[in-house]
Amino acid sequence: MIDQLFVDLSRLQFATTALYHFLFVPLTLGLTWILVIMESTYVITGKEIYRDMTKFWGKLFGINFAIGVTTGLTMEFEFGTNWSYYSHYVGDVFGAPLAIEGLMAFFLESTFVGLFFLGWERLSKTQHLMVTFLTALGSNLSALWILVANGWMQLPIGAEFSAETMRMEMVDFAAVVFSPVAQAKFIHTVSAGYVTASMFVMGISSYYMLKGRDLGFAKRSFSVGCGFGLAAVLCVIVLGDESGYTLGHAQEAKLAAIEGEYHTEEAPAAFTLVGMPNDEKMETEYAVKIPYALGLIATRSVNEEVKGIHDIVAESEVRVRNGIIAHNLLLKLRSGDTSEATKAAFEDVKQDLGFGLLLKRYVENPADATEEQIKQAARDSVPPSAPLFWSFRIMVACGVYMLALILAGFYFNMKRTLAEKKWLLRLFLYSIPVPWIAAELGWVVAEYGRQPWAIAEVLPTFLATSSLTTGDLIFSLVGFVLFYTILLIIEMFLMFKFARLGPSSLHTGKYYHETHNTAPQAAE
Amino acid sequence: MILDYEILKFIWWALVGTLLIGFAITDGMDMGAGNLLPFVGKKDEERRVVINVVGPHWDGNQVWFITAGGAIFAAWPAAYAAAFSGFYMAMLLVLFALFFRPVGFDYRSKIESPKWRKAWDWGLFAGGAIPSLIFGVAFGNLLQGVPFYLDEFLKPHYQGSLLMALLPLLNPFALLCGVISFAMLTMHGGVWLQLRTEGEVATRSKKAVTIMGFITLIGFILGGVWVAYGIDGYRVITQPALDALPNPLAKQVEVAPGAWLDIYSNYPVAIVAPIAGIFGVAITVLLSRAGRAGFAFVTSSLAMAGIIATAGLSMFPFIMPSSLKPDSSLTLWDASSSHLTLTIMFWAVVIFLPIVLLYTLWCYTRMWGKVTVEEIERRAHMAY
Numbered sequence: 001m002i003d004q005l006f007v008d009l010s011r012l013q014f015a016t017t018a019l020y021h022f023l024f025v026p027l028t029l030g031l032t033w034i035l036v037i038m039e040s041t042y043v044i045t046g047k048e049i050y051r052d053m054t055k056f057w058g059k060l061f062g063i064n065f066a067i068g069v070t071t072g073l074t075m076e077f078e079f080g081t082n083w084s085y086y087s088h089y090v091g092d093v094f095g096a097p098l099a100i101e102g103l104m105a106f107f108l109e110s111t112f113v114g115l116f117f118l119g120w121e122r123l124s125k126t127q128h129l130m131v132t133f134l135t136a137l138g139s140n141l142s143a144l145w146i147l148v149a150n151g152w153m154q155l156p157i158g159a160e161f162s163a164e165t166m167r168m169e170m171v172d173f174a175a176v177v178f179s180p181v182a183q184a185k186f187i188h189t190v191s192a193g194y195v196t197a198s199m200f201v202m203g204i205s206s207y208y209m210l211k212g213r214d215l216g217f218a219k220r221s222f223s224v225g226c227g228f229g230l231a232a233v234l235c236v237i238v239l240g241d242e243s244g245y246t247l248g249h250a251q252e253a254k255l256a257a258i259e260g261e262y263h264t265e266e267a268p269a270a271f272t273l274v275g276m277p278n279d280e281k282m283e284t285e286y287a288v289k290i291p292y293a294l295g296l297i298a299t300r301s302v303n304e305e306v307k308g309i310h311d312i313v314a315e316s317e318v319r320v321r322n323g324i325i326a327h328n329l330l331l332k333l334r335s336g337d338t339s340e341a342t343k344a345a346f347e348d349v350k351q352d353l354g355f356g357l358l359l360k361r362y363v364e365n366p367a368d369a370t371e372e373q374i375k376q377a378a379r380d381s382v383p384p385s386a387p388l389f390w391s392f393r394i395m396v397a398c399g400v401y402m403l404a405l406i407l408a409g410f411y412f413n414m415k416r417t418l419a420e421k422k423w424l425l426r427l428f429l430y431s432i433p434v435p436w437i438a439a440e441l442g443w444v445v446a447e448y449g450r451q452p453w454a455i456a457e458v459l460p461t462f463l464a465t466s467s468l469t470t471g472d473l474i475f476s477l478v479g480f481v482l483f484y485t486i487l488l489i490i491e492m493f494l495m496f497k498f499a500r501l502g503p504s505s506l507h508t509g510k511y512y513h514e515t516h517n518t519a520p521q522a523a524e
Numbered sequence: 525m526i527l528d529y530e531i532l533k534f535i536w537w538a539l540v541g542t543l544l545i546g547f548a549i550t551d552g553m554d555m556g557a558g559n560l561l562p563f564v565g566k567k568d569e570e571r572r573v574v575i576n577v578v579g580p581h582w583d584g585n586q587v588w589f590i591t592a593g594g595a596i597f598a599a600w601p602a603a604y605a606a607a608f609s610g611f612y613m614a615m616l617l618v619l620f621a622l623f624f625r626p627v628g629f630d631y632r633s634k635i636e637s638p639k640w641r642k643a644w645d646w647g648l649f650a651g652g653a654i655p656s657l658i659f660g661v662a663f664g665n666l667l668q669g670v671p672f673y674l675d676e677f678l679k680p681h682y683q684g685s686l687l688m689a690l691l692p693l694l695n696p697f698a699l700l701c702g703v704i705s706f707a708m709l710t711m712h713g714g715v716w717l718q719l720r721t722e723g724e725v726a727t728r729s730k731k732a733v734t735i736m737g738f739i740t741l742i743g744f745i746l747g748g749v750w751v752a753y754g755i756d757g758y759r760v761i762t763q764p765a766l767d768a769l770p771n772p773l774a775k776q777v778e779v780a781p782g783a784w785l786d787i788y789s790n791y792p793v794a795i796v797a798p799i800a801g802i803f804g805v806a807i808t809v810l811l812s813r814a815g816r817a818g819f820a821f822v823t824s825s826l827a828m829a830g831i832i833a834t835a836g837l838s839m840f841p842f843i844m845p846s847s848l849k850p851d852s853s854l855t856l857w858d859a860s861s862s863h864l865t866l867t868i869m870f871w872a873v874v875i876f877l878p879i880v881l882l883y884t885l886w887c888y889t890r891m892w893g894k895v896t897v898e899e900i901e902r903r904a905h906m907a908y
Contacts (some may be wrong), residue, residue, distance in 0.1 A: 055906075066630035070623045076593045080608030081615050085679045087608075092861040096869055099598035102591030103876040111884050112586030115891065117630075118580045120906065134883075162862075164769045166678045167601070169862040281885065334676060398816050466609035466655020467681045476616050483623055490627070494634060507905045 002361050007462045009473040010082050013480065015447070017074050019440055020484045024068030026439045029143055029190050029390035030197025031061045033134030037224050039129050047166035052510075053221055054132070055120070056503045057201065062117055062493060067491045069110075072485060076102075083471075086454050086464035093159045093170045094149055097177075109138025143193070144186050151182025154446070155248045156455050161350050163333040163343075168458060181247060182238070182408070185446070192442060193234040195402060196435035198229025202409060203432035204499050206425035213512040215419065217503050226413055229406045237399050237435045249315065250456030253382040254449035256309045258392045260284035260385050263310035268292040274393065277385035282309065284385075308381050317378035322349050323356025324374075354458040355381070361462055379457075383451040391441040391448070405431060528859075530767040532866040536599045537843070537856040539873055541836050543592040546707065548828045550585035550884075554578045556713015558625070558652025559706070562645055564717060564728035569897045571645055572633060572907060576900060577720040579629060579908040580891045583883060586625070598869050602772060602859040603843050606680040610672045610844075611665070613690040614658050621654035633908050652713075653706065660705025662696030663835050667784065668755055669847030674772055683848065697750055704743040708831060709804075712824045715808065719817035722894050728813055733820070737809035743802055744831060751838065755759035757783025758845040758853060772858045777850035784838040794837045800830030 035054055042050035076098070079087045087095075112134045119128060152159075158175030159168045170176065202225040208218035255261075260277035261269075262284060271293030275284040329346040330353065358377040359366040369377070405427060412418040418425070450456060454464035498505050504513035526537070557578050597604040608615050624647035634646035671689070671784030672682050682689065712735060717729035751757070756779045763775035787794045804827025811820035840847070844854040860866060900907055 062630050063634075066626040069586075069626035073590070073622055073626075074619055076590050077608050077615060077619065080593075080597065080604045081612055082603035082609070084609035087597065087605035088602050088678055088680070091597055092865050093606060095598030095601055095604070095861065096865055096872075099591065099869060100872050100876075102587060102594040103872055103880065106587045106590055107584060107876075107880045108883075110587045111581075111880070111887055114580035114583055115887055116906065118576070119890060121903070127890075162769070165771065165862070170865045170868070173864070173868050243715035466605075466612070467679065468609065469611060472612055476612070479616060479620060483620060487627055487900065490631065494631060497619065498634075503906075 002462045003470070004462070006470050006473065007465060009470060009477060010465045010468075011461065013082060013473060013477045016477065017071065017078060017480055017484075018447070019443060020437060020480075020488070021068070021071040021075055021521075022367060023436060023488070024064050024071060025143070026189075026193035026196035026435065027064050027141050027200060028061070028068050029193030030195070030228075030426055031057065031134070031200070032139050033194065034197055034201055034224055034228055035061060036129070036133050036136050037228065038221075041224075043125050043129050048216060049220060050471060052225075052503055052506055052508060053217065055218075055506055057221070058116065059498055059505060060200075060204075061504050062434070063491060063494045063498065065113065067487055070487060074480070082466050082468070082476075083454070083464050084466035086459065088167060089459050089464070090156075090159075090168045090455055092165075093152060093156070093168055093176060096173070097149040098169065101142050101149075105138050105142035105145055107138070108253075109135055109142060112138065125213045140190055143190050147185045147189060148179070148182045150446075151179045151185050152176050153453075153455050154185075154251060154450060154460050155179055155181040161353060163330055163346060163350075166334070168455070181251070187239050189442075191232045191239070192435070192439055194232035195229055195236055196213065196439060198225040198232060198406070199428075199435045201225035201434060202229065202406075203428045203430075203451075206428040207499070209419045209500055210422065210425050214502055214504075217418065217511070222418065223413060224407070226406060226409050228253045230401075230410050232405045233399070233406050237403060249312070249319075250381075250453055252307050253309070253312050253316075254388070255306060256312055257383045257385045258388045258445065259306070260287070260389045261306060262309045264311050269306040269515060275389075277389045279385055284389075302453070309385070312382055313378050315367070316355060316381035317375065319352040319355040320358060320374050320377045323354065324354040324359070324366045324369065325349050325356075326370065326490065327356040348435060351457075354453070354460065356454075357463055358452065358460050375449035380452045383449055388445055388449050392443045395438045395441040395445060398434050398441075402431070402434060402438075511514050527867065527870065528767060529863045529866070532863065532870060533766070533856055533860045535870060536860060536866055537836075537841075539870075540592070540599060541833060543588065543595055544836075545680075545832050547588035547592050547831045548832060549712070549825045551582075551588050552656065552709040552828065553713050553716045554582045554585050554658045555652035556709040556711065557717055558648045558713070559656065559710045560714055560717060560729060560732055562649050562726050564714075564732065565645075568638065568641060569900050570725050571637075571641075573647070573721055573725050573895050573897060573907045574717060575629060576895045577717060581884075581887065582629060584887070586622075595869070595873075599641045599861055599866060600843065600856075600859045601861055602674075602678065602680075602770070603854050605675075606670075606672055606854060607844055609680060610670050611662055611684055611693070613765040614662060614693060618655045618658050623651070624648060624773065625651035629908055643755060652709075652794060655714065657702040657706045660702035661693060661698045663705070664695075664701030665693055666844060667701070667751065667757075667835065667839065668695070668697060669758065669779070669845040669850070671848045672844075672846055673849040673852040674846075676773075678772065697747075697755060698892055700747055700750065702835060704740055704747060704831070707736045707739035708828055711805070711808065712828060713819045714813055715817055716822050717900060718812060718852075719821055720894055722896060730815075730817075733812040734809050735889070737812070738804050740827075740831075741802065741805045741809075742764050744798075744805070744834075748834075751784050752782060755784075756781050757785070757838070758842055758850060759783040759786060760841065760855065763855075764858065766857050768857075770853060770858045770860050772854050775851060775853075775855070775858065777853050779844070779847075779850055787837050787840050797830050797833035797837050800826055801834055802830075804828075804830050822882075 038050050039054040112131045115131045158172035160171050162169045202222050205218040205222040208214050262282045270289040270291045273288045275287035277284045326349040332342050356366045359369045362373045363369050412421050452460050454461045504511040561574050565574045628644045630649040672680050711733050714729045714733040716727050759774040759778050804823050808820045808824040841855040846852040
């Protein structure tokens with residue numbers, strides 16, 4: 001039987017380490033391109049202020065990048081350490097994009113990032129710009145490959161289960177790479193990263209303008225962040241991640257849970273703006289609905305319906321029953337009956353094997369499941385609605401708020417009156433955490449929404465763990481939280497220190513604290 | 525070009541070995557330098573010299589470690605699953621120690637305080653010393669067999685809590701392997717520092733190369749004798765065709781004294797590996813003492829390739845023998861991924877690895893030259 005506490009701790013550890021890592025990833029994804037823009041301007045115009053901008057924002061980028069690498073190390077090995085059955089079961093498919101990520105992206109990003117920091121005197125202007133560009137390209141390529149891997153977890157296409165090797169095997173690599181879910185996720189995630197970096201640069205630049213320091217530096221930085229951020233935020237909102245949600249049963253279940261959509265909405269589907277999803281009663285109470293909106297968001301049309309949780313559970317129940325048959329046939333195959341008839345019968349139902357495995361949460365052998373357990377397993381196939389409903393709505397609200405803020409910043413920046421609009425500058429400064437909230441919630445929507453599956457419709461999460469003990473997990477979880485929290489505090493300390501210091505930290509002799517002799521503390 | 529499954533399985537065994545050797549030569553060099561950091565650098569400027577020798581390249585070098593992990597996942601999913609969870613506590617220790625490096629390099633010199641800097645120096649030391657020790661300990665345990673078995677659905681299981689299982693991992697033979705690995709990487713890092721620095725730092729590094737080379741040599745020979753007479757090896761008795769679909773439960777394995785030496789009687793050419801290990805280390809020490817650090821770097825790379833290849837070859841075709849149920853052992857024939865995945869990954873390596881080597885080399889040539897105390901003082905605000 002399944003030890004639920006152990007499974008929950010495994011999930012908690014993965015979520016903790018992934019969410020920590022994802023605090024640093026979005027900024028890296030976007031800030032590298034902002035550095036490319038600044039340095040290109042320097043190379044083209046020859047104006048030194050753009051070199052100073054590249055160096056200063058590069059310093060802040062470095063502080064963030066270092067802890068991103070630290071927390072990223074864990075992720076490469078955590079599938080093996082904590083999800084060993086997952087690793088065996090899907091490594092044939094999932095391992096490939098991960099290894100290619102190392103070969104194609106990590107090497108590129110990491111080999112050149114050192115020269116970005118330390119190569120200013122050794123490289124020509126264009127060589128250094130090329131180094132910056134390749135660092136940006138590498139970090140963005142790494143997002144591509146990890147999201148190809150993650151997209152496959154959400155929609156496992158291009159692979160087949162093999163009873164002989166007892167695992168999923170790749171049959172079509174191109175289908176895995178060009179999965180529509182992976183592509184939508186990639187665009188959504190990197191552009192969210194670009195928004196994060198823009199908000200970061202604009203927020204800190206606003207601080208200098210509020211203090212009346214280094215205005216030329218701050219305004220130019222703000223402009224770069226604003227132009228880049230406007231394009232990115234439009235991209236995030238228009239090309240939202242939802243486009244993939246109509247593909248596959250598990251994605252439909254996720255969408256229904258996000259929307260608190262217990263009953264199928266006939267076309268044109270209405271969008272529930274707010275309400276109280278109640279999984280017990282299978283109703284969303286106090287719902288405020290906007291006609292047509294869900295159909296447009298989810299299916300990009302006004303004539304397709306959006307399936308509700310009731311119907312999805314009913315479909316699941318059929319598949320759970322099929323899954324029991326599939327599991328029986330698998331046991332037969334594994335025990336040596338490899339007759340053509342058994343093989344053919346298994347091929348017919350093997351797409352439902354995963355649903356049969358959902359029963360292993362309640363019984364050792366799915367064949368022994370009671371009616372009630374079958375119904376429960378079918379209900380399990382849809383994730384709890386309320387956490388997704390709210391995570392999604394807060395994420396979207398953050399996105400819409402940032403769109404409005406960036407539009408306002410863009411408008412006043414064009415009119416050249418930005419520096420006088422203290423209220424707006426303050427809003428930018430205090431809004432720095434907003435993109436992080438959106439990004440973390442985006443992870444929750446995507447991965448909590450994937451439950452109960454580790455691999456959608458293939459492998460339930462509770463079966464995917466390693467054979468460790470609860471004690472082992474408590475030890476490691478406490479270790480990760482302690483290490484990461486201490487490192488995060490140190491990172492924040494340095495980030496605040498250098499952000500406050502501003503370009504004076506470059507020791508060029510040109511900036512505020514050097515010309516006014518007011519340095520709060522000698523910059524290193 | 526479509527390669528046979530059997531040939532691909534073998535190629536992937538060689539490729540994983542290559543990645544591990546690449547890791548030792550590049551990231552191992554940085555870890556070795558980290559192991560020497562508190563000892564060859566007495567003053568802050570001297571320590572910054574050491575850090576800035578490694579500084580521009582350590583992150584790219586570390587990717588050898590990450591990519592080796594990813595490649596094992598893609599090529600040997602069963603081994604990735606069993607090894608990293610089976611060595612859970614050891615893996616955590618490695619990770620926790622490695623955490624100090626990325627932040628250590630970047631954060632250390634951003635604050636003036638001597639206390640802050642000293643703390644990070646020891647962090648960087650731990651980030652080199654603990655992993656370089658544990659990698660050897662892991663190999664030592666692989667050679668003795670790991671207490672795991674696979675159930676009928678191929679899920680790996682172990683005995684009891686892995687927290688408790690940490691102590692048996694640190695048995696005398698495994699510790700010897702840990703010492704070899706630590707000394708070998710430190711020697712290699714010392715050669716690199718000797719080549720890229722001058723004055724006191726270079727002199728101290730040279731001294732370290734002699735000491736560490738000596739320990740590596742004695743340890744490696746002792747380890748060889750121990751493997752021949754002290755511990756049992758594993759031997760495949762029967763197994764399915766080599767190009768069969770991977771099934772780690774379909775073979776018979778016996779545990780026998782001296783079985784780890786089979787390869788040297790079956791394929792005498794394999795003896796090249798331990799010979800390269802022994803002579804590589806000896807020549808490295810001689811070259812280093814003669815002040816020829818450039819050549820010493822080549823021979824110490826060869827020596828490490830020889831030592832790692834000796835471990836891999838001795839275990840051939842095993843990659844993770846099981847001491848609980850020897851028939852559950854993983855070999856390169858039955859732990860591999862599918863024909864298609866091995867093919868795709870083979871081409872990915874053939875295309876990308878040469879590109880990686882080319883641009884890595886370009887980066888080294890751009891940053892070439894000795895790092896000096898004067899340079900650090902001049903560039904105090906931009907250097908690490």
